Amino acid sequence: MRLMISGGGTGGHIYPALALIEALKAHDPQAEVLYVGTHRGLESRIVPERGIAFKTIKIQGFKRSLSLQNFKTVWLFLKSVGTARKYIKAFKPDVVVGTGGYVSGAVVFAASQMHIPTVIHEQNSVVGVTNKFLSHFVDKIGISFESARDQFPAKKVVMTGNPRAQQVVNIKKTAALKALGLEDDQPTVLIFGGSRGAARINQATVEAIPELNRRDYQTLFVTGQVHYDKIMDGLGKTALAPNVKIKPYIKNMPAILPEIDTILGRAGATSIAEITALGIPSILVPSPYVTNDHQTKNAQSLVDEGAADLIKEADLTGQSLVKAVDGLMLDATGRQKMAANAKRLGMPDAADRLLNVLKAAMQAH
Numbered sequence: 358m359r360l361m362i363s364g365g366g367t368g369g370h371i372y373p374a375l376a377l378i379e380a381l382k383a384h385d386p387q388a389e390v391l392y393v394g395t396h397r398g399l400e401s402r403i404v405p406e407r408g409i410a411f412k413t414i415k416i417q418g419f420k421r422s423l424s425l426q427n428f429k430t431v432w433l434f435l436k437s438v439g440t441a442r443k444y445i446k447a448f449k450p451d452v453v454v455g456t457g458g459y460v461s462g463a464v465v466f467a468a469s470q471m472h473i474p475t476v477i478h479e480q481n482s483v484v485g486v487t488n489k490f491l492s493h494f495v496d497k498i499g500i501s502f503e504s505a506r507d508q509f510p511a512k513k514v515v516m517t518g519n520p521r522a523q524q525v526v527n528i529k530k531t532a533a534l535k536a537l538g539l540e541d542d543q544p545t546v547l548i549f550g551g552s553r554g555a556a557r558i559n560q561a562t563v564e565a566i567p568e569l570n571r572r573d574y575q576t577l578f579v580t581g582q583v584h585y586d587k588i589m590d591g592l593g594k595t596a597l598a599p600n601v602k603i604k605p606y607i608k609n610m611p612a613i614l615p616e617i618d619t620i621l622g623r624a625g626a627t628s629i630a631e632i633t634a635l636g637i638p639s640i641l642v643p644s645p646y647v648t649n650d651h652q653t654k655n656a657q658s659l660v661d662e663g664a665a666d667l668i669k670e671a672d673l674t675g676q677s678l679v680k681a682v683d684g685l686m687l688d689a690t691g692r693q694k695m696a697a698n699a700k701r702l703g704m705p706d707a708a709d710r711l712l713n714v715l716k717a718a719m720q721a722h
């Protein structure tokens with residue numbers, strides 16, 4: 358199979374694409390893949406590092422208010438569709454897949470106009486603006502939450518789950534915590550604010566460090582690349598005990614996750630797919646800054662099943678963070694119950710399901 362795939366901006370759109378590529382290569386080692394992203398998004402760092410062929414397109418998002426910038430955006434969109442057409446002509450894909458972000462809008466739209474089989478994958482319970490636009494042109498749509506179904510043309514939709522779920526369940530324990538300077542036989546909480554870090558979670562965690570230092574459990578605090586230097590500078594005289602480690606970014610999250618006992622983090626859809634696939638107890642702090650408050654809806658789908666706790670960002674302080682983390686880390690039975698509830702919601706074969714959707718789109722042509 359020759360797969361052209363595009364997803365950009367944040368990890369939540371990129372990691373599902375990488376997981377799908379991994380599953381495709383496992384089934385078909387001869388498969389050829391071209392990833393199309395932007396030079397500014399996280400994908401420009403993550404994708405080439407994996408040895409995947411990568412090309413870029415320049416694009417920008419719409420401003421919500423009417424502005425001159427929007428004319429530039431439309432012009433850039435049309436230009437980027439032109440660039441995508443060139444890439445498609447040269448690569449000759451059998452199928453083109455979009456996993457979200459503006460760049461996937463241009464690539465998948467161009468492919469549909471060239472009568473190439475197209476598929477989009479939606480990770481969220483509330484559909485993203487790019488996927489909503491593309492849904493009118495594509496052949497098939499993979500979704501991860503039932504509540505997304507009604508927001509798309511019904512006959513194109515298939516429940517696949519998020520391919521990242523399958524990728525993380527296939528990783529065995531590798532003493533990855535040890536490599537980060539932690540013990541691999543101690544209960545560990547991972548604190549992180551999605552793929553880019555979250556200022557409020559970071560601030561509360563910094564406040565909590567004197568308490569976390571004193572706990573018997575370990576803390577792995579991942580700040581997000583752009584926040585790291587400021588946080589380390591701001592720590593000033595606060596010493597870190599050996600059971601607390603701070604990192605800017607975890608490159609190989611699937612290797613770390615099997616060794617994690619509790620997560621405190623955002624409720625991004627791909628994080629949720631990982632949490633449910635592995636059955637990891639979690640405290641979710643939905644971002645209030647995303648479209649239609651979709652992270653609260655993502656989080657609520659777990660909370661309703663006893664599969665996660667929720668703290669509103671407005672209620673998050675150093676104190677409430679420690680209280681919530683203690684609540685799970687000091688209660689092994691409660692953790693086990695939550696883990697089982699989370700795992701029941703997991704979709705560990707999501708990448709294979711999405712691959713089948715790709716094949717169905719190709720057959721339909």
Ligand SMILES: CC(=O)N[C@H]1[C@@H](OP(=O)(O)OP(=O)(O)OC[C@H]2O[C@@H](n3ccc(=O)[nH]c3=O)[C@H](O)[C@@H]2O)O[C@H](CO)[C@@H](O)[C@@H]1O
Nearest residue numbers: 367368369372480551552579606607610625626627628647
């Ligand atoms: C602010 C924002 O717009 N967030 C959106 C973005 O979230 P975001 O990009 O944060 O995505 P998710 O929380 O869904 O996933 C984060 C991904 O990054 C990985 N990771 C994270 C930190 C790290 O150090 N290393 C690492 O590999 C995680 O393992 C996970 O695979 O896309 C999601 C999926 O469309 C949406 O649901 C979120 O609302």
